[in-house]
Amino acid sequence: MDPNNLPDISIFRNAxxxxxxxxxxxxxxxxxxxxxxxxxxxxxxxxxxxVQGKKVEWKHVDTVIANxxxxxxxxxxxxxxxxxxxxxxxxxxxxxxxxQAIRERNTGxxxxxxxxxxxxxxxxxxxxxxxxxxxxxxxNEFEGxxxxxxx
Numbered sequence: 001m002d003p004n005n006l007p008d009i010s011i012f013r014n015a016x017x018x019x020x021x022x023x024x025x026x027x028x029x030x031x032x033x034x035x036x037x038x039x040x041x042x043x044x045x046x047x048x049x050x051v052q053g054k055k056v057e058w059k060h061v062d063t064v065i066a067n068x069x070x071x072x073x074x075x076x077x078x079x080x081x082x083x084x085x086x087x088x089x090x091x092x093x094x095x096x097x098x099x100q101a102i103r104e105r106n107t108g109x110x111x112x113x114x115x116x117x118x119x120x121x122x123x124x125x126x127x128x129x130x131x132x133x134x135x136x137x138x139x140n141e142f143e144g145x146x147x148x149x150x151x
Contacts (some may be wrong), residue, residue, distance in 0.1 A: 012085035016046040030075035043084030051142045055128040067117040076112045081105040088139050094128045097121045
């Protein structure tokens with residue numbers, strides 16, 4: 001993830017508006033850096049619902065975060081209209097990589113970018129396993145390309 005090489009906005013297949021709460025703001029007057037991860041998680045949740053075409057059953061865990069990298073590019077201030085953009089970059093045997101960006105909706109300014117590796121996981125065994133074919137099919141259909149062949 002290179003903050004000097006921002007992604008083309010057209011690659012994002014999902015946008016989730018996020019409301020900034022008063023308690024998200026720190027003493028410096030901007031959104032605290034830890035809150036960004038909450039925004040990204042909200043974006044992931046709505047992305048997964050869009051991909052699967054249904055409400056996600058949160059009691060059934062089938063993917064977990066294995067790695068997350070976030071770059072802070074510009075502060076977010078209370079009152080700004082922000083949204084989380086999400087797309088899937090690639091799929092591997094047991095995992096897939098998401099790219100997300102937080103942007104100000106009125107100006108289009110990218111405030112942050114984030115890459116997350118999600119791993120297919122079985123909570124009963126505590127181990128990862130191959131990504132179910134249904135996930136691969138739905139991700140490919142939603143993104144409109146074959147993600148397994150992309151690096």
